[in-house]
Amino acid sequence: MAALETREQVAALGEKYKYGFVTDIEMERAPKGLSEDTVRFISAKKGEPEWMLEWRLGAYRRWRQMREPTWARVHYDPIDYENAYYYAAPKSAADGPKSLDEIDPKLIETYNKLGIPLNEQMLLAGVAVDAVFDSVSVATTFKEKLSEAGVIFCPISEAIRDYPELVKKYLGSVVPVTDNFFATLNSAVFSDGSFVYVPKGVRCPMELSTYFRINAQGTGQFERTLIIADEGSYVSYLEGCTAPKRDENQLHAAVVELVALEGAEIKYSTVQNWYPGDEEGKGGIYNFVTKRGDCRGARSKISWTQVETGSAITWKYPSCLLRGDDSVGEFYSIAIANHFQQADTGTKMHHLGKNTRSRIISKGISAGQAQNTYRGLVSVHPRAANARNYTQCDSLLIGGKCGAHTVPYIESRNKSARIEHEATTSKIAEDQLFYCLQRGIPQEEAVALIVNGFCREVLQQLPMEFAVEAQKLVGISLEGSVG
Amino acid sequence: MLEIEGLHVAVSGKEILKGLSLSIAAGEVHAIMGPNGSGKSTLSYVLAGREGYEIISGSIRYRGEDLAAMAPEERAAKGVFLAMQYPVEIPGVTTMNFLKTALNAQRRARGEKDIDALGVLRLVREKAKALHISEEMLKRALNVGFSGGEKKRLEILQMALFEPALAILDETDSGLDIDALKVVADGVNGLRSSERAMLVITHYQRLLNHIVPDRVHVLYGGRIIKEGGKELAHELEAKGYAEIIREAA
Numbered sequence: 001m002a003a004l005e006t007r008e009q010v011a012a013l014g015e016k017y018k019y020g021f022v023t024d025i026e027m028e029r030a031p032k033g034l035s036e037d038t039v040r041f042i043s044a045k046k047g048e049p050e051w052m053l054e055w056r057l058g059a060y061r062r063w064r065q066m067r068e069p070t071w072a073r074v075h076y077d078p079i080d081y082e083n084a085y086y087y088a089a090p091k092s093a094a095d096g097p098k099s100l101d102e103i104d105p106k107l108i109e110t111y112n113k114l115g116i117p118l119n120e121q122m123l124l125a126g127v128a129v130d131a132v133f134d135s136v137s138v139a140t141t142f143k144e145k146l147s148e149a150g151v152i153f154c155p156i157s158e159a160i161r162d163y164p165e166l167v168k169k170y171l172g173s174v175v176p177v178t179d180n181f182f183a184t185l186n187s188a189v190f191s192d193g194s195f196v197y198v199p200k201g202v203r204c205p206m207e208l209s210t211y212f213r214i215n216a217q218g219t220g221q222f223e224r225t226l227i228i229a230d231e232g233s234y235v236s237y238l239e240g241c242t243a244p245k246r247d248e249n250q251l252h253a254a255v256v257e258l259v260a261l262e263g264a265e266i267k268y269s270t271v272q273n274w275y276p277g278d279e280e281g282k283g284g285i286y287n288f289v290t291k292r293g294d295c296r297g298a299r300s301k302i303s304w305t306q307v308e309t310g311s312a313i314t315w316k317y318p319s320c321l322l323r324g325d326d327s328v329g330e331f332y333s334i335a336i337a338n339h340f341q342q343a344d345t346g347t348k349m350h351h352l353g354k355n356t357r358s359r360i361i362s363k364g365i366s367a368g369q370a371q372n373t374y375r376g377l378v379s380v381h382p383r384a385a386n387a388r389n390y391t392q393c394d395s396l397l398i399g400g401k402c403g404a405h406t407v408p409y410i411e412s413r414n415k416s417a418r419i420e421h422e423a424t425t426s427k428i429a430e431d432q433l434f435y436c437l438q439r440g441i442p443q444e445e446a447v448a449l450i451v452n453g454f455c456r457e458v459l460q461q462l463p464m465e466f467a468v469e470a471q472k473l474v475g476i477s478l479e480g481s482v483g
Numbered sequence: 484m485l486e487i488e489g490l491h492v493a494v495s496g497k498e499i500l501k502g503l504s505l506s507i508a509a510g511e512v513h514a515i516m517g518p519n520g521s522g523k524s525t526l527s528y529v530l531a532g533r534e535g536y537e538i539i540s541g542s543i544r545y546r547g548e549d550l551a552a553m554a555p556e557e558r559a560a561k562g563v564f565l566a567m568q569y570p571v572e573i574p575g576v577t578t579m580n581f582l583k584t585a586l587n588a589q590r591r592a593r594g595e596k597d598i599d600a601l602g603v604l605r606l607v608r609e610k611a612k613a614l615h616i617s618e619e620m621l622k623r624a625l626n627v628g629f630s631g632g633e634k635k636r637l638e639i640l641q642m643a644l645f646e647p648a649l650a651i652l653d654e655t656d657s658g659l660d661i662d663a664l665k666v667v668a669d670g671v672n673g674l675r676s677s678e679r680a681m682l683v684i685t686h687y688q689r690l691l692n693h694i695v696p697d698r699v700h701v702l703y704g705g706r707i708i709k710e711g712g713k714e715l716a717h718e719l720e721a722k723g724y725a726e727i728i729r730e731a732a
Contacts, residue, residue: 430534435571438531439581439641440559440589449584453575453624 030087036060039188042087046157046191049164059177059187066181072344073373073405074313076286079251086189086222149205151235152197156224159195166197170228174257174294174321182253182315183290186222190255193223198233198264207463209238225256229264231297236267238466249277249312253288262297262324267305269462271470274310279368279480281340284312291318295327295356303330304347305461307470309477312341317375319348322356322384329358332458334470336451336477337370337402346376346407351387351417360391363455365474366402367481373405380417387414393423396454398447398481448475484509484680485530485550485649490541492522492529492705498539499525501705507698509648510677514691514716515684517702518724523684524568526702527653530682531565532558545649559585560592562648566638566655573625578637581625582607586644610643614670632663639670650674651682656690668693688720703728 030041039060043053068079146153152163160167177187194210210225229235252274258266268291277284287310293302304318314337320329331347349358358378366372372395380387395404406423428450436446452459452471459467485507492500499522507513517523529536530543532555543550550558573581583603590597598606607621614636626634635655642650652671656664671694675681683694691699691713699715700707703724708731709715719727 429571431569431571432573434531434533434555435567435573436585437555438533438559438565438567439585440556440592440645441585442556442588445584445588449576449581450573453573456575 029085032085033082034060034084034086034189038086042189042191045087046160048157048160051164051168052160055172055177056188059184060189062178063181063184063188066184068181072315072375073371073407074315074342074344076249076313076342079249079286081185084251087191145205149202150199151202151204152195153208154195156190156193156195156226159226163195163197166228167195167226170257170259171224171226172257174259174292175255175290180290182288183255186224186253186255186290190222190224193225193254194227195225196227196235196237198229198235200230201232202230203233204235207236207238209240221250221252221254223254225254226259227257227266227268228259229261229266229300231261232263233261234265234267236463237269238463239268239270240273240466240469249284249286251286251288252311254290256289256291256318258291258293258302260293260295260297260300260302260324260327263299264297265301265303266293267303268293268318269466270304270306270308271462271466271473272306272308272310272314273473273477276310276341276477277312277339279339281312281369284341285310287311287314287316289316291316292321293319293329294321295324295329295353296321297327298324298353299326300324301328301330303328303332303461305332305458306334306345307458307462307473308333308335308343308345309473311343314341314343314345316345317347319350319377320358321350321352322358322387323352324356325353326355327353328356331358331360331362331376332461333362334365334455334458334474335363335372335374336365336474337367337372338477338481339368339370341368341370343371344373344375346374348377349379349389351378351380351384351389353384355386356384357387358389360389360393361457362391362393363458364393364395364404365398365451365454365478366395366404367398367478369401371403371405373407375407375409377409377411378419378421379409379411380414380419382413384414385416387412387417387419389417389419391419391421393421394454395423395425396451397425397427398451398478444475444479447478447481451475451478484511484546485682486542486544488542488544490529490543491539492525493537493539494525494535499705500529502541503702503706505700505707507649507680507682509680511697512675512681512683512694513698513700514694514696515682515700515702516686516688516691516716516719518686521702522705523686523702524653525705527565527651527682527684530558530651531555531563556588557592559645560589562646564642564645564647564650566635566642566650566652568654568657570626570629570634570638572627572629574627576625577622578625579604579607579621582621582641582644585641589645607640607644610640613673614640614643615666616640631658632660632666635659635663635667636670639667639674643670643674646674648678649680649682651684653684654686655683656685656687664690665693688716691716701727701731703731 030038039056043056175183198204260266274285274287295302302320308314322329329349335343335345337343347360362374364372364374374393378389393406397404404425408421410419433446451474462470487505490500490503538551587597616636696713699711701709
């Protein structure tokens with residue numbers, strides 16, 4: 001049923017990257033380049049307390065001594081970190097988020113174009129949205145309903161002001177300031193992002209959602225997300241991303257930290273559709289993202305689901321630290337690379353506690369001249385008795401010029417561990433396409449249908465309303481890949 | 484309905500059909516019989532428009548139009564259906580979803596409105612019953628793990644659903660036991676109509692006991708070497724291909 005919808009919606013969209021528009025809004029920016037002054041500027045703009053500024057400066061100094069990693073299977077010209085803006089905010093939102101009706105109508109219009117209605121439609125859908133436009137959260141809906149349940153869902157800048165003890169306790173506790181080049185950069189210059197705290201025993205009454213968009217030219221986006229699920233709580237969080245078409249490459253270096261305490265569960269879903277560059281490989285977003293979840297308490301569970309269709313370069317490994325005994329980590333991924341896109345993505349499952357389990361299902365699709373790499377680590381600590389992992393990596397190739405690579409690392413230091421790894425590589429067969437054509441299904445629709453079938457196990461993990469969007473994206477991102 | 488004249492077709496540079504002519508009117512069922520390698524499957528693929536089947540000369544007219552000029556999906560929308568000898572598997576795509584996608588793609592190509600999920604479900608259920616196709620089977624991924632008989636029944640279900648004007652059945656009997664053959668043949672016979680032409684391609688006469696043709700053509704070496712009524716199938720069965728080929732030479 002959903003595939004039909006896919007086709008209809010693909011047809012309705014017509015144009016290849018419908019999110020490629022630019023919103024003309026006056027922007028307030030930090031001076032170009034990166035220095036301690038830039039960091040101070042951002043911190044001051046946010047009205048941050050001294051401890052936060054110090055935290056950032058520490059990260060900045062550390063970053064100055066670090067080198068960009070080169071181990072991933074991606075190739076790009078060196079990034080000039082001094083030639084970018086690290087803070088850009090719509091002028092009218094510079095004083096922080098306001099209620100919905102106070103927001104610049106042009107912003108609302110942008111979100112409507114994106115199909116992200118920040119209004120009653122969402123109320124009906126029961127989704128609370130925190131929308132990050134370039135660097136500032138512009139609207140957070142459904143705060144009231146959430147606060148009744150005791151759930152905190154707000155821009156992280158607000159959390160730093162209003163809930164400093166929570167932020168101090170958890171920020172950087174999963175992804176340390178010194179973790180890696182891009183995460184450290186993010187720690188120094190992050191300008192906004194979302195903060196979620198779900199109290200003990202609370203099942204979050206609605207799906208939480210953040211929508212990221214890079215709009216301004218020459219801007220990097222560095223959002224920071226921190227989600228804490230206290231004992232016995234549950235939360236499902238969705239994240240979507242788009243950017244305008246530009247010839248230049250833009251940097252996106254986000255950090256997401258998840259903390260699940262005893263018996264808590266966090267489900268984190270991403271549909272990433274940053275501008276991938278044009279058919280010749282010009283432009284597009286460099287997506288260097290650090291996402292990590294900490295199953296800190298016993299019987300906790302963290303599940304990552306990602307649909308990665310955009311970006312010129314994707315460098316992303318949503319991971320789980322399975323610290324609590326009997327904790328569970330899951331990673332479900334669809335990564336599509338078409339034209340000249342390069343994706344190097346996967347996960348790390350660190351089994352630290354006893355009886356910890358992890359499951360990895362990765363579906364990589366390569367088309368055009370794209371390169372798609374699955375890179376994953378399953379490690380079992382000596383104390384992690386009876387750890388179990390199941391990994392399945394499937395690659396699908398469309399055409400003869402693309403590449404699929406699987407790089408699994410397995411490190412087991414406990415004899416009782418059970419680790420399974422399965423991998424397949426296949427092509428869309430000519431006879432499958434012919435069969436579809438013979439039944440009247442045109443080529444592009446047939447490709448979308450077959451690829452959606454290939455991804456089914458992962459698509460099923462997505463919340464309903466996101467699954468439709470994701471299927472649509474699968475079709476759009478593979479347009480022009482056959483014949 | 485279908486007029487083929489002097490058709491020469493090559494696959495990978497090798498000529499397979501060498502001057503085939505054939506004419507089928509609406510309401511007729513024709514059988515093409517021939518030994519392995521005579522060009523039977525090539526004929527079915529070239530009619531359906533499969534890539535790699537190159538028409539060197541000759542013409543194929545379908546309802547007065549040049550069939551060869553149409554894309555395969557366009558032929559489908561215009562009522563050409565090929566029940567395949569080896570139906571393909573598409574993992575992860577449920578049979579029901581596939582049927583709905585295909586049906587609506589054809590409808591849209593003809594400028595007709597889509598049928599919604601419930602409507603398609605009703606339509607499919609009604610047709611599935613006669614072919615002993617269960618709900619459970621419709622929920623499974625297309626042809627994945629289906630038995631030979633299930634695959635062929637699903638082909639006939641699609642034929643019933645799409646209601647083609649020209650149905651080509653390529654070795655529909657292969658891999659079927661006698662019970663499965665009867666179910667499939669009953670399904671096909673139920674679709675015989677004065678509006679519809681059928682071309683039944685088979686190696687054996689056995690299928691033609693159940694689907695009785697109006698005309699029988701013997702294909703050998705890329706050409707029709709003998710034609711006749713339904714009794715020709717029995718003659719073939721009695722004499723064997725070698726004898727018929729010798730007589731025709």
